Amino acid sequence: MMLHTICPVTSVEHVGPNIIVIGFRSPEIAASANAGQFLNIKVNETFQPLFRRPFSVYHVEEETVKIIFQVFGLGTQSLVAKQLGESVDVLGPLGHGFRVDDNFETALLVGGGLGVAPLPLLTRQLSGKKNIATFLGARTKEQIVPSFLENIQTATDDASLGFKGTVVSLLDNYLKVHQVRKPKIFACGPNVMLNALGELAQRRNIPCEVSLETTMACGIGICQGCPVERVQQEKKYSLCCKEGPVFDVQTIIFPNAQH
Amino acid sequence: MPNTEVTIGSLKLKNPVLTASGTFGYGDEVKELVDGSKLGGIITKSLSLKPRDGNAPNRIVETSGGMLNSIGLANIGVRAFIEQKLPYLRELDTVIIANIAASTLDEYCEVLSLLEHENGIDGYEINVSCPNVKEGGLNFGTNCDMIAEITRRLRPLTTKPLIIKLTPNVTHIADFARSAELAGADAISCVNTFVGMAIDIRTKKPKLSTVTGGLSGPAIKPLALAKVYEASQAVNIPVIGIGGIMTWEDAIEFLLAGATAIQVGTANFIDPTAGVKIADGIKSYCEKSNIASVTELIGALDAKRDNSILSSWL
Ligand SMILES: Cc1cc2nc3c(=O)[nH]c(=O)nc-3n(C[C@H](O)[C@H](O)[C@H](O)COP(=O)(O)OP(=O)(O)OC[C@H]3O[C@@H](n4cnc5c(N)ncnc54)[C@H](O)[C@@H]3O)c2cc1C
Ligand SMILES: Cc1cc2nc3c(=O)[nH]c(=O)nc-3n(C[C@H](O)[C@H](O)[C@H](O)COP(=O)(O)O)c2cc1C
Ligand code: FES
Numbered sequence: 001m002m003l004h005t006i007c008p009v010t011s012v013e014h015v016g017p018n019i020i021v022i023g024f025r026s027p028e029i030a031a032s033a034n035a036g037q038f039l040n041i042k043v044n045e046t047f048q049p050l051f052r053r054p055f056s057v058y059h060v061e062e063e064t065v066k067i068i069f070q071v072f073g074l075g076t077q078s079l080v081a082k083q084l085g086e087s088v089d090v091l092g093p094l095g096h097g098f099r100v101d102d103n104f105e106t107a108l109l110v111g112g113g114l115g116v117a118p119l120p121l122l123t124r125q126l127s128g129k130k131n132i133a134t135f136l137g138a139r140t141k142e143q144i145v146p147s148f149l150e151n152i153q154t155a156t157d158d159a160s161l162g163f164k165g166t167v168v169s170l171l172d173n174y175l176k177v178h179q180v181r182k183p184k185i186f187a188c189g190p191n192v193m194l195n196a197l198g199e200l201a202q203r204r205n206i207p208c209e210v211s212l213e214t215t216m217a218c219g220i221g222i223c224q225g226c227p228v229e230r231v232q233q234e235k236k237y238s239l240c241c242k243e244g245p246v247f248d249v250q251t252i253i254f255p256n257a258q259h
Numbered sequence: 260m261p262n263t264e265v266t267i268g269s270l271k272l273k274n275p276v277l278t279a280s281g282t283f284g285y286g287d288e289v290k291e292l293v294d295g296s297k298l299g300g301i302i303t304k305s306l307s308l309k310p311r312d313g314n315a316p317n318r319i320v321e322t323s324g325g326m327l328n329s330i331g332l333a334n335i336g337v338r339a340f341i342e343q344k345l346p347y348l349r350e351l352d353t354v355i356i357a358n359i360a361a362s363t364l365d366e367y368c369e370v371l372s373l374l375e376h377e378n379g380i381d382g383y384e385i386n387v388s389c390p391n392v393k394e395g396g397l398n399f400g401t402n403c404d405m406i407a408e409i410t411r412r413l414r415p416l417t418t419k420p421l422i423i424k425l426t427p428n429v430t431h432i433a434d435f436a437r438s439a440e441l442a443g444a445d446a447i448s449c450v451n452t453f454v455g456m457a458i459d460i461r462t463k464k465p466k467l468s469t470v471t472g473g474l475s476g477p478a479i480k481p482l483a484l485a486k487v488y489e490a491s492q493a494v495n496i497p498v499i500g501i502g503g504i505m506t507w508e509d510a511i512e513f514l515l516a517g518a519t520a521i522q523v524g525t526a527n528f529i530d531p532t533a534g535v536k537i538a539d540g541i542k543s544y545c546e547k548s549n550i551a552s553v554t555e556l557i558g559a560l561d562a563k564r565d566n567s568i569l570s571s572w573l
Binding site for chain 2: 001002003004042047048049050051052089091214215216217218220221222223224225226227228229235236237242255
């Protein structure tokens, strides 16, 4: 059920350099959001910026929904300036989240940078039911946000925390050393990372779902602005907002990448 | 209670607010959020004979107060529309207008004829103005003779209202409006998107895969308003105003400039209920201003400049 609601802001936390977690009250979204789904948020009452901004559902606590973001431009600047009690206009929960009902035993959660965003809710959905191993990668340790996650390993470009290198190499090394029972990879992050992860998953024959980002105007399937190219599907493109943002990595063609 | 009804040819709209083609999907995508029956009408995404994949990403870019798109008429095709989408639209208590796009004259005729056999379509809007397709598209819309030819060919195929949707990417839109009227159109829609572009200065690449695309949203409102004013001065058939209408105030401006009805486009992406809110706003405005019928507003622009307001504080 997709909702259009005005939600009071309940918390604004700075959790890293320019990394913010905002909570707002929406009992309906809190009750119905699945991991990997997103919200399309109108950041202020004007038409500047024009589009809503999409953010993954980061976490849910009772009647509160949280998102995590890095301050980039006009949209995120408007959001970070929100005071407690002010409201945001939210469409959500939108899109298809991760599939958690299939036959796997170990969930390998992989987040690159703020691609960590959908993982806490996923952890909550899987915790106690599946084995979970979480792999976080970022440029530096300040950009690693480990909250609400289980069994974490980290990789940083500058070796300031954990493994020096990419999170995909970290996972590859892990799989070389550990016997993992019936694994499935769940991932979110930059396209280059997801593309590399897709290759690893194919090489090791592990199912892998990834959450993609595209520019979005509506977020609800009416503008046709968010195509994701598919491999051998009936249609050449799927809409990221409606048929995604989560896709089986082997069914998509990343921009500028060949399968 | 003010009367908010307007007429477009033989069509009665309960209020002057339609959703613009390509900005409201096929209606069913938003059924959980919007009561389509509260709109004056719904115009479908452009339908082509065969399904179309649309252009490669990137298809949309946000610009100052606007958006560029190069969707490329991605649509499920007229047959799938009839099977999958029309049953839902038929149930709504509002006017349904099918928008048709094609790359040849015959194809326009074929799509219209297929729809003509179905219940639930109240009229047709002919897209001769899409800037984002290689064949047809803008080539049709920027040639007066072509517009006349398309209208003449389609006219005998239906008794329902035939609306020609014009491109603003011409010097004198009045000429194109007149061509459509003379050839038998019941109304014209004014306007489609303006050709525009955006460049990523880091990569030196265009932000759209097609380099240029169509600009819509608040940024085009003054441009579109001028086109509506010009076109409505030139013809006796109704002009449906489109371009950057985000609020009821914007809609009133278009009515005053000469539009009989208006279409809400890009605003639907920001708020799918924008059309309903604009319809409500127009009604309240009439109520508060003691306007008995919204038709009193159409073309009621007082073009003589009144300097008294300025001088009152000088
Ligand atoms: C389904 C989905 C879920 C998302 N979830 C999250 C999330 O949980 N947390 C989060 O921080 N972001 C998320 N994003 C991306 C988020 O929408 C952008 O960060 C946001 O739109 C930036 O808005 P802005 O107005 O601040 O920046 P803009 O003014 O739009 O852009 C400013 C600069 O930031 C860069 N930028 C814009 N968007 C992105 C992006 N997606 N990735 C990298 N750089 C970008 C641009 O290149 C530009 O130079 C998600 C996107 C999608 C499609
Ligand atoms: C994403 C998008 C898709 C569109 N698709 C169509 C279309 O299929 N057929 C058509 O006639 N116009 C199409 N249009 C043009 C709109 O119907 C409208 O004429 C234009 O956007 C200007 O109005 P606005 O500023 O209110 O959006 C599209 C516009 C946008 C933004
Ligand atoms: S963002 Fe509009 S269709 Fe996906």
